[in-house]
Amino acid sequence: MEIRVNLDENEMAEITQEKIETIQEYQKMIYKVRKLENKVIHRQKIENYIKRRYNNFASNTKKMVDSILQRNKEPIEFRNIKKVNQIITEPTEIKNKIKKHFEKWTKHNSVNMEE
Structure with missing residues (x-):
């Protein structure tokens, strides 16, 4: 125009x-x-x-x-794992330690019915 x-x-x-x-x-x-x-x-x-x-x-x-539901899954990143006497910084070793931790944490626990 x-x-x-x-x-x-x-x-x-x-x-x-x-x-x-x-x-x-x-x-x-x-x-x-x-x-x-x-x-x-x-x-x-x-x-x-x-x-x-x-x-x-x-x-x-x-x-x-x-x-x-406004659910967001943010990725979790571990750069190291600190133990009492060592620090783990190798990525594959970190993954293995985390995997073992959660396997142990979520393992099947048998219930003692006699108590």
Whole structure:
């Protein structure tokens, strides 16, 4: 859109006022168009989120449930393991120690029914 308004000091006040009103009308039109563009962009974002949620519902229910319950699984990183008399820094050794720890921690404990 091309906007042409020339203001000269020699023009009468009435013509100047008309040109100011014309500029104000252009400003209102630009504002309305920009507001409409923002609404369209916002609606498109909403539509994309709806599609993504529907796709998760149809094909990846675990991700959808995690999202609804706001469950996030942050990765845990061990750089070392400190023991009383040593520090383990080797990544494969750390993994083995952690694996053994949880195997021992979650092992089956038989229940003594005689007590």
